[in-house]
Amino acid sequence: xxxxxxxxxxxxxxxxxxxxxxxxxxxxxxxxxxxxxxxxxxxxxxxxxxxxxxxxxxxxxxxxxxxxxxxxxxxxxxxxxxxxxxxxxxxxxxxxxxxxxxxxxxxxxxxxxxxxxxxxxxxxxxxxxxxxxxxxxxxxxxxxxxxxxxxxxxxxxxxxxxxxxxxxxxxxxxxxxxxxxxxxxxxxxxxxxxxxxxxxxxxxxxxxxxxxxxxxxxxxxxxxxxxxxxxxxxxxxxxxxxxxxxxxxxxxxxxxxxxxxxxxxxxxxxxxxxxxxxxxxxxxxxxxxxxxxxxxxxxxxxxxxxxxxxxxxxxxxxxxxxxxxxxxxxxxxxxxxxxxxxxxxxxxxxxxxxxxxxxxxxxxxxxxxxxxxxxxxxxxxxxxxxxxxxxxxxxxxxxxxxxxxxxxxxxxxxxxxxxxxxxxxxxxxxxxxxxxxxxxxxxxxxxxxxxxxxx
Numbered sequence: 001x002x003x004x005x006x007x008x009x010x011x012x013x014x015x016x017x018x019x020x021x022x023x024x025x026x027x028x029x030x031x032x033x034x035x036x037x038x039x040x041x042x043x044x045x046x047x048x049x050x051x052x053x054x055x056x057x058x059x060x061x062x063x064x065x066x067x068x069x070x071x072x073x074x075x076x077x078x079x080x081x082x083x084x085x086x087x088x089x090x091x092x093x094x095x096x097x098x099x100x101x102x103x104x105x106x107x108x109x110x111x112x113x114x115x116x117x118x119x120x121x122x123x124x125x126x127x128x129x130x131x132x133x134x135x136x137x138x139x140x141x142x143x144x145x146x147x148x149x150x151x152x153x154x155x156x157x158x159x160x161x162x163x164x165x166x167x168x169x170x171x172x173x174x175x176x177x178x179x180x181x182x183x184x185x186x187x188x189x190x191x192x193x194x195x196x197x198x199x200x201x202x203x204x205x206x207x208x209x210x211x212x213x214x215x216x217x218x219x220x221x222x223x224x225x226x227x228x229x230x231x232x233x234x235x236x237x238x239x240x241x242x243x244x245x246x247x248x249x250x251x252x253x254x255x256x257x258x259x260x261x262x263x264x265x266x267x268x269x270x271x272x273x274x275x276x277x278x279x280x281x282x283x284x285x286x287x288x289x290x291x292x293x294x295x296x297x298x299x300x301x302x303x304x305x306x307x308x309x310x311x312x313x314x315x316x317x318x319x320x321x322x323x324x325x326x327x328x329x330x331x332x333x334x335x336x337x338x339x340x341x342x343x344x345x346x347x348x349x350x351x352x353x354x355x356x357x358x359x360x361x362x363x364x365x366x367x368x369x370x371x372x373x374x375x376x377x378x379x380x381x382x383x384x385x386x387x388x389x390x391x392x393x394x395x396x397x398x399x400x401x402x403x404x405x406x407x408x409x410x411x412x413x414x415x416x417x418x419x420x421x422x423x424x425x426x427x428x429x430x431x432x433x434x435x436x437x438x439x440x441x442x443x444x445x446x447x448x449x450x451x452x453x454x455x
Contacts, residue, residue, distance in 0.1 A: 010180035013037040017242035026270035035252035059332040092126035094144035116158040118188035129188040152179035182213035202235035218243035340400035365429040377432035
């Protein structure tokens with residue numbers, strides 16, 4: 001993916017905020033369609049990004065950063081957003097931040113350092129709002145990036161309890177040469193029910209010469225015209241939206257809010273087109289539905305486990321099915337099709353080879369498909385063995401490069417899934433599921449519907 005020569009600017013912009021699990025590619029593209037000028041990714045942690053590998057996905061038309069340990073997509077982007085997407089990075093170390101920045105600088109328009117996340121995970125790791133108490137470290141991270149990376153560098157902070165202290169901190173951060181700063185008008189201990197400190201943001205904007213992006217106004221913003229009102233109250237030229245956009249992304253549209261069902265359908269089309277993870281898709285739709293999850297349709301949605309099942313609720317099941325078949329025929333691999341040597345340029349021979357007499361299936365264990373522990377494949381298989389007076393199943397597990405594959409031995413026969421799992425427990429459940437399917441104790445059609453067996 002190549003960038004244009006146009007450099008991203010942050011003045012007079014309406015921005016999609018970085019949101020955990022929400023700021024993935026489908027939501028970012030949807031926000032751009034509706035009128036957002038800039039979109040931020042969800043926060044990506046430096047050490048997790050560093051163990052990823054960059055891959056061009058010709059089938060989807062994307063650039064993917066894939067976790068080498070389990071095949072999950074750490075970050076996915078595409079041409080449609082390349083000049084307007086900002087990757088937000090969670091870090092507490094200048095050199096790690098730089099390593100990640102160099103990995104991604106040709107694929108995004110800017111990099112933002114998270115200095116506002118109040119979650120315990122970030123604080124304990126010295127990231128997020130913890131950097132507000134370590135201005136020298138914060139400045140070192142920003143300076144290192146600005147001196148070595150060709151795209152704009154910004155940061156996002158929360159205000160401190162004291163206004164003057166906040167202004168002084170911002171002046172220090174701005175001195176590094178950052179292109180803009182986003183300010184959430186609540187302290188790290190305050191939550192959405194607390195009033196946003198718009199006056200503090202205004203004083204910050206009056207004290208620096210770079211664009212200040214006002215954030216935290218979702219309580220005050222119900223329609224498009226409220227964005228400009230919030231902008232003026234904060235004395236800023238740019239506004240960043242989070243929760244209100246999460247609920248209905250068409251808040252960015254000057255033509256007014258679209259019906260929620262239309263927004264969900266627009267979102268699901270992007271989720272299908274870019275092969276978004278079903279769990280992430282479901283999470284995003286849940287945040288749109290809110291209390292509507294308690295309606296009959298909402299409850300039916302909550303039972304969904306696959307992308308096709310989710311799409312079927314909004315009459316998009318056939319579209320999803322056809323797209324998935326198209327992608328599979330073109331060789332687009334899912335996480336479960338990752339093998340230990342996929343990212344190794346010099347693949348080594350596995351320590352344990354699967355015997356020729358093993359009964360194999362492409363059958364994945366999906367934990368969310370089993371509500372009761374008694375329904376788990378291993379539990380059902382043990383019960384079946386007991387009923388038939390057979391010895392309990394024995395499992396042999398192969399562990400290569402943090403991926404696992406198990407063989408279940410039952411009544412002298414061996415069963416295994418061809419998929420590699422992220423942990424030993426899931427690998428054993430997958431092997432047990434193959435055994436149950438081979439014995440006719442599990443309906444194959446049910447597994448296809450749940451996504452355990454790929455078409």
